[in-house]
Amino acid sequence: MSRSVQHHPAVVAHLEHRASDLQLRIADAITKFAGSMPFVYLHTVVFAVWMVFIESSPWPTLTLVVSLEAIFLSTFVMIGQNRQAAFQHLKADHDFIEQELELKTNTELTRAIHVMTTELHRRLLTRETE
Known part of the structure; x- marks a missing residue:
């Protein structure tokens, strides 16, 4: 059974932008390597060799x-960090728009339910008085 993962639209836009920009891909690759254990091991070996032999x-x-x-x-x-801040801002904007739309929809539904409930109540009262 295959499960399709739906990513946040802001995440998709961010990833597409990063994939299209060579400079960002290079910066991502360097940052990814610099934040890894192989980076630490490589530097340990290079520094040890340098201090002992060079x-x-x-x-x-x-x-x-x-x-x-x-x-x-x-x-x-x-x-x-700058890219992450820009991404968080984009995601926050998208989330705000989505929440505003959800609030508007919920408000409209609540009003419709109120109108229907009022009408049902009115009909029940008129039926009881007949």
Whole structure:
């Protein structure tokens, strides 16, 4: 039995936009890799090899490389946060519109039920008096 998953329309629009923009796909790929354990393992190995075999203490070049990497990684994190904030705003707008529509529909249904109930009550009263 196949189950189709329905995604929120704001999610679908967001994913389509991200898939169409090469820069966003690159930023997503880097952020995804930088937030993974293979990233940690790779850096552990690279730093250990660098400190043992390439440069002697106090590792000035390694410090420069790590500082530059931190600048770029923090930039990618901020890009991701900005994109997430834009997505949340889009989703909130969509949810607000949907809730307004639901409220309007519920109000109309409540009024219709009230009219029908009043009419039923009136008919019952007129039937009892006859």
